[in-house]
Amino acid sequence: MDASTDVLLRALVYPCLEGGTLSQFTAALKSIDPTLESFRRELSAANDHFMSRKVFNTAYIFQDLLQVSLVVTTSK
Numbered sequence: 001m002d003a004s005t006d007v008l009l010r011a012l013v014y015p016c017l018e019g020g021t022l023s024q025f026t027a028a029l030k031s032i033d034p035t036l037e038s039f040r041r042e043l044s045a046a047n048d049h050f051m052s053r054k055v056f057n058t059a060y061i062f063q064d065l066l067q068v069s070l071v072v073t074t075s076k
Helices: 003-019 022-032 037-052 056-074
Strands: none
Touching: 003 022, 003 037, 022 056, 037 056
16 A cells, blocks of 8 residues: 555544544545546555455445545546
8 A cells, every 4th residue: 555545544534434424525526536547546545455354345435436436537
């Protein structure tokens, strides 16, 4: 895991999970970059992180975001 992914997880994702605001976080990501392409590496690493820890419900959220990114970027 690289530094940007570690920062994403520790500073943003985990606090959002604890506070119940992960959906607001993902909406903010989409408002910054609707394609989510600029966050693709970090989203993929977050997905891998939660999959390896068997936190499948959270991994699914990141898989969904990656799918949105793929669909939006390939439809252009």
